[in-house]
Amino acid sequence: MMNYSIILKEHDLKVTPQRLAIADIINVNGHVTIDFLYALMAKKFDSISLATIYKNINLMLKNSFIQEVSLPQVKNVYELTKASHSHLVCSKCLRVEDIDIDLDSSFKTVTKTTEFSIDSASLVFNGLCIDCKDN
Amino acid sequence: MMNYSIILKEHDLKVTPQRLAIADIINVNGHVTIDFLYALMAKKFDSISLATIYKNINLMLKNSFIQEVSLPQVKNVYELTKASHSHLVCSKCLRVEDIDIDLDSSFKTVTKTTEFSIDSASLVFNGLCIDCKDN
């Protein structure tokens, strides 16, 4: 159980019931789409607005409390900010999982063969998760 | 100079002036956004419609004449279908370049540490291109 109030404040975000709920939902579920988040928020708040979701997501992104994960073909998902990592996406159930992949040799290849100076890399694997691949 | 008519037909696409122009623009520029494509098409056709652009892009995607490249933070770009490869994106000028990166060891890591069966991978590097990094 995390203390979201402190983490929110550390990111210059005022603490509100809506923000605590958003933080909890993202933390518990790992990766959420806007739709998913809105559906869960609607259960906790009788009159939550999509505008509030978007405003908070955008502010949380700006303040690096969360990160946006853009995935080919499917909707963007949001996760709490953590160390750089890659993602596995199930093409069937759309589940997203984190995975650590060492990209050092790839970085070296880029440095050797191009003049690009790299800031970051995004690696996404598409396939079938353990639950979907046998069905 | 490519013969776009033959390639279009090979992908079950009827040959029209608009499609020839789209194929040429994508081939010459490497990677194009919808906006960029529309702007260039507007120069060649007095009354080109965005709907025509979208319909053709979607059909060309379906018939594997072109591929969609989804990039974090920036608009999707489209390229002629070619062998699997990775992309470099300049954060400043938004230029996109192709690069071949060997992902075999990454695939092995996924296979060893998870139960995912991987179909494909998408690797994007963000940074500054040679023209932008010194300015």
Add this chain to the structure above:
DNA sequence: CTGACTGCAAACGTTTTGCACGGTA
């Protein structure tokens, strides 16, 4: 000649904005 393509306009889904009210610090 027939079905497919084009262009226009309208519709659609998603995201953003403006404003009045209410809540946090």
Add this chain to the structure above:
DNA sequence: TACCGTGCAAAACGTTTGCAGTCAG
């Protein structure tokens, strides 16, 4: 109390759809 956050409604944006006329095969 002063400012920020919320919720609603409207607007903005990108993309898709329906239709009538035109063109490719």
